[in-house]
Amino acid sequence: MKNNLKNIFKKEIREMFRDKKSLSMMLIIPLMIPLLVLGMSALFEMQLNKPIEQYNKIGFAYELSEVEQNILKEMNIDYQIKTLEELEESYKRNEINLYVKKINNTYELHGNDKESTTFAKNLIDSYFNVYKEYLQQEYLNKNNINPTDILQIINVENKIVEEETYFANYITNYAFLFIVMAITVSATYPATDSTAGEKERGTLETLLTFPIRSKDIILGKFLSVSLSSIITGFISLILTIISLILAGKMFKIYEGIDLMLPPTSLLFASIVILCYSFLISGLCISIASRQKSFKEAQSALTPLTFISFFPGMIAFMINLETTPVLSCVPFLNFTLLFTDITNNNANILNIILMLISTFIVITLVLTIIIKQYKSENVLFKS
Numbered sequence: 399m400k401n402n403l404k405n406i407f408k409k410e411i412r413e414m415f416r417d418k419k420s421l422s423m424m425l426i427i428p429l430m431i432p433l434l435v436l437g438m439s440a441l442f443e444m445q446l447n448k449p450i451e452q453y454n455k456i457g458f459a460y461e462l463s464e465v466e467q468n469i470l471k472e473m474n475i476d477y478q479i480k481t482l483e484e485l486e487e488s489y490k491r492n493e494i495n496l497y498v499k500k501i502n503n504t505y506e507l508h509g510n511d512k513e514s515t516t517f518a519k520n521l522i523d524s525y526f527n528v529y530k531e532y533l534q535q536e537y538l539n540k541n542n543i544n545p546t547d548i549l550q551i552i553n554v555e556n557k558i559v560e561e562e563t564y565f566a567n568y569i570t571n572y573a574f575l576f577i578v579m580a581i582t583v584s585a586t587y588p589a590t591d592s593t594a595g596e597k598e599r600g601t602l603e604t605l606l607t608f609p610i611r612s613k614d615i616i617l618g619k620f621l622s623v624s625l626s627s628i629i630t631g632f633i634s635l636i637l638t639i640i641s642l643i644l645a646g647k648m649f650k651i652y653e654g655i656d657l658m659l660p661p662t663s664l665l666f667a668s669i670v671i672l673c674y675s676f677l678i679s680g681l682c683i684s685i686a687s688r689q690k691s692f693k694e695a696q697s698a699l700t701p702l703t704f705i706s707f708f709p710g711m712i713a714f715m716i717n718l719e720t721t722p723v724l725s726c727v728p729f730l731n732f733t734l735l736f737t738d739i740t741n742n743n744a745n746i747l748n749i750i751l752m753l754i755s756t757f758i759v760i761t762l763v764l765t766i767i768i769k770q771y772k773s774e775n776v777l778f779k780s
Contacts, residue, residue, distance in 0.1 A: 406618025453517035457497035584630035589682035594695035627675035
């Protein structure tokens with residue numbers, strides 16, 4: 399019986415490595431990860447180091463005092479004073495990035511959601527903070543009150559050691575999310591070809607005429623698809639590490655930050671990749687085996703790609719934290735654990751719970767498929 403399983407596994411591996419589409423899914427998709435890491439890093443750095451000349455043109459629809467003009471000059475703000483109608487026209491012609499209207503003691507900032515306007519708003523907010531502080535000090539001095547006693551009534555010192563910047567944490571987490579997607583895409587094609595594809599070609603019916611247990615057939619296919627997913631996962635992990643090292647050396651936004659994960663985190667990441675590869679392979683075979691043709695199987699598996707990616711992306715965006723309960727939720731648990739791993743705070747208990755829940759799901763899925771193959775309902779239903 400063991401020889402049958404071994405032979406089925408070898409047959410599936412041989413066919414998978416002969417198929418150019420399977421190889422391309424396995425090897426080419428991970429190459430997108432360096433493009434993601436380096437491309438997004440370049441975009442972040444470009445945004446962070448945007449020249450001030452691209453967003454410092456501010457219009458004022460009121461007269462400025464000498465103090466206000468001096469503050470604007472010190473902050474390198476290219477200001478102009480015009481009527482409100484003139485400023486509106488200048489803004490439409492992109493001659494200014496933002497304009498300010500004054501009503502009594504209220505200042506209104508006008509513009510839209512253009513990128514340059516957003517940068518200009520941050521700049522003008524800084525200007526008003528400086529100007530407000532000047533007015534507060536002047537008022538206190540006129541009333542013979544020491545401004546220091548009021549404005550600096552308490553002192554706050556920042557002693558928090560930041561191990562990661564926002565950009566470093568963002569790019570690392572999205573690299574791991576892309577690993578999940580790459581594994582999913584890599585599993586779909588061989589799973590489809592070895593089940594619905596063989597059924598459509600008639601080779602699966604021939605295979606069932608041999609004295610081979612359905613269990614050996616399913617396990618052989620499952621292990622071959624899992625191997626494809628694991629190869630993709632570890633190629634993706636290696637490329638992620640290389641990309642992070644290159645990004646750390648190429649971009650100033652990561653200066654002084656070690657993007658490289660410690661060996662323990664890499665070990666945990668490898669465990670998560672293995673578990674996810676087995677889980678997604680089992681699910682792909684389960685779904686594809688119920689379809690009558692290769693095309694139907696591909697359509698049925700398409701939602702699985704989104705299901706595998708979007709829960710994790712949403713969890714990352716809302717900063718969802720890992721709990722023992724969430725560690726047992728398929729798909730979500732892998733992304734949450736990846737986030738913990740990149741932040742160097744992975745919990746052994748959560749990893750163990752993920753392993754147990756994944757094993758249970760895979761066992762249930764394979765058991766159902768084997769029963770379906772024994773009854774031959776899946777293979778020959780009209």
